[in-house]
Amino acid sequence: MRRKLAVVAGLWSQRLNWLVERVCAVLVGVLVLVVWLGIVSRYAVDLNVTWTEEAARYLMIWAALLAVSSGVARREHVYVEFLFNVLPKPAQRLVTILFDVVSIVFFGLLLIYGTTMAQLGASQFSMLFDLSMALPFAAVPVSAGLSLVQLLLTIAARPAAPLSTHAVVEEMQA
């Protein structure tokens, strides 16, 4: 039963991440185009686009913060494992649980207070774009929320897919 749950959780973690990564790819692609547009407008034909700088900044923040949840799903966030590895097994289990709790608290607080920030941002407007600041600010709670979901899914999936070390690097070999 536990194992079946773990497999299902792992599967959903992958599916959600697949979707998030596609969104990230589109955002980075648009980001490149926006900055190119700004360059063309500044050096070649004046297209009278004053919003590119602001749009680029917010696109970057959205893309990078969404990718944070991908890093959670793939265990890509950089960590140091020496001291952990020398701990006896029971202590490792305790530390793992403790760290899960701490991580949940971290993303949970960012989600809660980030939501408040985004709501307050609805009454502020960006400098050039005249865009409600709720949109850029929302990147923080959305990212924290997705990370939280991925965190819970990876915790649930752990019996099926135990901790892999330095997934960043595994990926880089590809």
Place this chain on the structure above:
Amino acid sequence: MIAVGVLFVLLLSFGLPIGYVLGIAGIAGLVQVGGVDMLAMAPQRFFAGLDLFTFLAMPFFILAGEIMNRAGITQRLVNFADSLVGFLRGGMAQSNMVASVLFAGISGAAVAEAAAFGNTMVPAMVRAGYPRPFSCAVVVAGSIIGPTIPPSNLMVIYGSMMGVSIAGLFAAGILPGLLMALFCMAVIAALGRRLNLPKSDQRPSLRRILMASKESVYALIMPAIILGGILGGFVTPTEGAAIAVGYALFVGAAIYRELRWSDLPDMLVRTARVTGVVFLIIASASILSWWMAFLGVPQMITTLFLSISHDRNVVIAMVLLLLLVLGMVMDINAILILLAPVLAPLAASVGLDPVHAGVMIVLALNLGLMTPPVGASLFVLCSITGEKLERIAAAMWPFIVAEVFVLLLVAFWSDVTMAVPRLLGL
């Protein structure tokens, strides 16, 4: 304050990802100084820490590096380097260093280079009879030339945060980066006989160099375009980085024809992911660094340093020692964000130019990529090649000594950094 420090060290050393650790410690700090009401500050600092236009250069330089690897640009740079120095004893190691310099002119991060070269150069060197730990050490030592010679993501962060000219920092990094390559090549030459490094039977030939440079000419003029544009003041670093992406795409797709449309999504996703990992660290560190500033930690550290000595050289030595030691155990982006607001005023108070101080700090942190036990480039190589960290580290100490020597030159002889920016009028 001590409680927050202890929490930070414990979480970090037992293996919580540093991006979380910085945020948790920052949040704990906020609660400690202002109670639960202060928690609203956390997402604000988290967001504000990323909200800088100049930071855009980072994902773009990462993307440009991805494209270069995929489009065969990197391989052509290696071939060109080989035509130049491949005939020497230990020629493949020597060409690795030269290729690192060429690659450095386009890439802003060390790990991308370590991964690319670790995948191709190390197996090739091992096949040719080089000891594997030595081959890994060469790639690791070469990889930190990348973020020293511009563009450099750490310089982008430092310049953006401290209001120092990024173009100035870029210009100042050129000479130290070349010196690093030169000293490392000297190390390889000196070790050549002792390690009995292979000597290929190819002769140095002008014809071969011409052939290779013809093959790689589009890759070779890329750094010239990007750096020329940025250092000449024609484009901002962000624009230069975006142009680098465009140029790499064009060369890869239209000239070398190795890039396919279907490669694109994967490269974009990887760019977002690498950026996400770095940006979480930056954003979380911004929470902690706000708390540090609130408590006046920068002033405390400055006072502490200056109470030990007012002498410029002693202060520089203490700063370097601090950065090298921290670089051994902590992620360098995090160190930079936490300590730049501390070290920049300290350096200014003993009369260092902001650009000189910035390059010195970045260089000292770059060394943290290759020093055990925690070094990002070192980890990449271990994982790719399966070689043991201790064995790479043992083969690497001559390179560490050489690069620390360059660091000392940079720190104590300001002309090494300032000559080029002065020449360019930056």
